[in-house]
Amino acid sequence: MDASNKSDDVGKTLETQAKAFFDSAPSLHNSHEITQKLIQFIQHNSSSLARRIVCVTSGGTTAPLEQLCVRYVDNFSSGHRGAISTEYFLKAGYAVIFLHRRGSYQPFCRSIPDDPLLECFELTNDLNIQVRKAYSEAVKRAILDHHTAVAGGHLLKLPFSTIFEYLQMLQMIAISMRCIGLRGMFYLAAAVSDYYVPWKNMVEHKIQSGPPLLDVKLFQVPKMLSVIRKDWAPQAFCVSFKLETDSSILVNKANAALEKYKMHAVVANELATRKEQVVVVTSAEKITGMRDNSESANDVENPLIKLLSKRHITYIEDSGR
Numbered sequence: 001m002d003a004s005n006k007s008d009d010v011g012k013t014l015e016t017q018a019k020a021f022f023d024s025a026p027s028l029h030n031s032h033e034i035t036q037k038l039i040q041f042i043q044h045n046s047s048s049l050a051r052r053i054v055c056v057t058s059g060g061t062t063a064p065l066e067q068l069c070v071r072y073v074d075n076f077s078s079g080h081r082g083a084i085s086t087e088y089f090l091k092a093g094y095a096v097i098f099l100h101r102r103g104s105y106q107p108f109c110r111s112i113p114d115d116p117l118l119e120c121f122e123l124t125n126d127l128n129i130q131v132r133k134a135y136s137e138a139v140k141r142a143i144l145d146h147h148t149a150v151a152g153g154h155l156l157k158l159p160f161s162t163i164f165e166y167l168q169m170l171q172m173i174a175i176s177m178r179c180i181g182l183r184g185m186f187y188l189a190a191a192v193s194d195y196y197v198p199w200k201n202m203v204e205h206k207i208q209s210g211p212p213l214l215d216v217k218l219f220q221v222p223k224m225l226s227v228i229r230k231d232w233a234p235q236a237f238c239v240s241f242k243l244e245t246d247s248s249i250l251v252n253k254a255n256a257a258l259e260k261y262k263m264h265a266v267v268a269n270e271l272a273t274r275k276e277q278v279v280v281v282t283s284a285e286k287i288t289g290m291r292d293n294s295e296s297a298n299d300v301e302n303p304l305i306k307l308l309s310k311r312h313i314t315y316i317e318d319s320g321r
C-alpha cells in the first residue's frame with residue numbers, strides 16, 4: 001500500500017468514527033435558534049464591521065452515563081483560560097463566539113466573588129439592593145465591559161454541558177464560517193472528553209447502586225481537530241492546546257499534535273504553571289509567553305493573544321496573495 005492510500009484510510013476511519021458519533025448524538029433542541037444567531041453574528045461582524053472572528057472554546061465537556069443523566073464523567077477545566085482569553089481577543093478587536101461549559105468561569109467576572117456572589121450586595125434601610133462599596137468599581141467595570149461587548153454584537157455566548165452538545169455546536173460554528181469563506185480563528189482551549197458512551201448504548205434511568213463492579217463500556221471520541229481542518233473549516237486558522245502534568249514531554253507532545261492534526265499553532269501548558277507560562281509551538285518557532293507581573297494587565301493570556309493575533313493577520317494576508 002502506498003503512502004497516499006494509507007493516509008486516505010486514516011481519513012476514512014476518522015470520517016466513519018465522526019459519522020458514528022454524530023449519528024449517536026441526541027439532537028440539539030435549539031439548533032435552529034443557534035444557527036440563526038450564528039449567521040447573524042458572523043454577518044454583522046464580518047461584513048458590516050470587518051472584524052476578525054474567533055471561536056474560543058472553554059471549560060470541560062461531560063460524558064453522560066445515563067440518558068436521564070445523574071452521573072457523568074467530567075473533564076478538568078475551570079474555564080479561566082477561555083474567559084480571560086475572550087477578554088483579550090475583544091480588546092484586540094475580535095468578535096468572539098464563546099463556546100463554554102455552562103456554569104464555568106465567564107469573561108469580565110474576575111473581580112467579582114462567585115463564592116458567595118451575594119457578598120457583593122447589601123440592603124439599604126428602605127430594603128432596596130445596592131452594591132457594597134468594596135465591589136462597586138469592579139461590578140461597574142464588569143457590567144460596562146460585558147454590556148459593550150454584547151450590545152455591540154461582538155460577543156456571542158453559547159453554553160454546552162455534554163460532549164454531544166459541544167461537538168455539534170463546534171461543527172455548526174465551523175460550517176457557518178466556511179459558508180462565507182471566512183478565515184476566522186479557532187482557539188480550542190476546552191478540555192474535551194476522550195471517551196463517551198454512545199447514546200443508544202446508554203441506559204435510560206439512573207444506574208442503581210448495588211453491584212460491586214460497574215461495567216460501563218466507553219468508546220473513543222474521535223479527535224475532531226483533523227475534521228475541522230479538512231472538512232468543517234479548511235480556511236480557518238486553528239489553535240489547539242496541549243495540557244500535560246509532566247513538563248519533560250510537553251513540547252514534544254505539542255509538536256506531535258501540530259503535525260498530526262495540521263494545526264497552525266499549538267499552545268503547550270503544564271497544569272501547575274498554566275497561569276504563569278505557555279509555549280506557542282508553530283512549524284517555524286517555539287515562543288514562550290510569560291505572565292508579566294510588572295504590567296497591570298498581567299495575565300499570561302495578554303502576550304499569548306497578542307502573538308496569536310499577529311500570526312492570524314499574517315495568515316490572512318498570506319492566504320490572500
Ligand code: PMT
Nearest residue numbers: 077078079080081188189191192221223224225240241243
Ligand atoms: O480552564 P482552566 O482551568 O483555566 O485550564 C485551562 C486548560 C489547562 C484546560 C487549557 O489551557 C488547556 O490546556 N486545554 C486543553 C486541555 C486538553 O484537554 O488537552 P488534550 O490533550 O486532551 O486535547 C488537546 C486538544 O485536542 C484540545 O485542543 C482539545 O480541544 C482537542 N480534542 C481533545 C479530545 C477530543 N476528543 N477532541 C479534540 O478535538
